[in-house]
Amino acid sequence: MSDSVPDSPATTAASGDGASRRSRGRPGHDADTVLRTAVELFNRQGYDATSIGDLARELGVTKSAIYHHFDSKEALLAAALDEALDGLDRAVARAADHTRGEPAVDRLRATVVEAVRILVAHQSAVTLLLRVRGNSPTEQAALARRRAIDDHLAALVARAVEDGALRQDVPPDVISRLVFGTVNSLVDWYRADGSLPAEQLAATVSSVLFDGLVGEPVGGPRSPR
Amino acid sequence: MSDSVPDSPATTAASGDGASRRSRGRPGHDADTVLRTAVELFNRQGYDATSIGDLARELGVTKSAIYHHFDSKEALLAAALDEALDGLDRAVARAADHTRGEPAVDRLRATVVEAVRILVAHQSAVTLLLRVRGNSPTEQAALARRRAIDDHLAALVARAVEDGALRQDVPPDVISRLVFGTVNSLVDWYRADGSLPAEQLAATVSSVLFDGLVGEPVGGPRSPR
Secondary structure, X not given: OOOOOOOOHHHHHOOOOHHHHHHOOOOOOOHHXXXXXXXXXXXXXXOOOOOHHHHHHHHOOOHHHHHOOOOOHHHHHHHHHHHHHHHHHHHHHHHHHHOOOOOHHHHHHHHHHHHHHHHHHOHHHHHHHHHOOOOOHHHHHHHHHHHHHHHHHHHHHHHHHHOOXXXXXXXXXXXXXXXXXXXXXXXXXXXXXXXXXXXHHHHHHHHHHHHOOEOOOOOOOOOOO | OOOOOOOOHHHHHOOOOHHHHHHOOOOOOOHHXXXXXHHHHHHHHOOOOOOHHHHHHHHXXXXXXXXXXXOOHHHHHHHHHHHHHHHHHHHHHHHHHHOOOOOHHHHHHHHHHHHHHHHHHOHHHHHHHHHOOOXXXXXXXXXXXXXXXXXXXXXXXXXXXXXXXXXXXXXXXXHHHHHHHHHHHHHHHOOOOOOOOHHHHXXXXXXXXXXXXXXXXXXXXXXXX
């Protein structure tokens, strides 16, 4: 079973954000364009397999033009992972702010909605984050931040199960994994092409996760199975 | 938001199946052990970044001992992708057999259950399949087979929505993506360590997807939100 067929490398190369595409080939690039392009390249061909030389070629600049903005390849990775993690931290904080004093299940739903928004807004950086395996101090630091977010959400899930607001027949840690897994899998298939706006995606994912896919049948209740 | 922290490379190296671990370091290996080890290595450090020399070192054999079983690195990849795809094809066929003449939603549920079983039984090969990007004829052939499975399931989803058995407020293609995404994300977090048997995982994933996470509250109905 699989999700969408990923873009071919050629398509992916052209699918950077507008700024990146517009400026490609020009002699100078700002730090953000360099970072955007680096993240696309890391995602496309793997961080380890990508050199600063590859990035310079992709941008049509010299390597020193890149070192003007970032000290090293690892500094680019760190900036990308911070972008994703700062976003997710903001999502958690915003959800907590908006649902202070409400039941855990509502705080969890709000967190899922905010997390989906961040995933859409920072899809490439989050994609990179989800592939990090802890191969360097930078990656280990990112994994530690990721774990802190996981732990926060796992605690919300456990509390919501305790409250009786989530089903009792599935262990809380499995519920956490399924929530994370469903949300994270969006990076593999969601395309911000306008056919499914981010707000609608966030509401849909939250609703499907919590309320399920089954709808009322057209012709009355279905036979039990 | 993230799933489990992945194993460190050192842990992953030791997490092959029993046969692989027992035989590691011995002079000879059968084709299956070579394939298992290759898949672990491809998953750990990336297919492109892995050479037959790396695999020989990992197995403690000469390169020619590997070429005795497989003509090339691409032949190893093809064998692994076929293992995953043959399994998924079997899952689809078995579900279709067991639910012949039943409503589309029940055929879909059965397919999800069978697909989860295959994912657990062939987790490493399916992990590799899900990372394929179409960079070679072998990968393109695998993507074509994956698409055929996707299309079959998407047709089942569309039919179930038509029947009114799945919610009407989410476009069928989004339902398909969410189903694929949730099922596929299992490869990132499921550990076959006995704490959650495969059968229970399959039933849980299917039930959560279709019926949702919300349970009956302990103190009566929750306030609407």
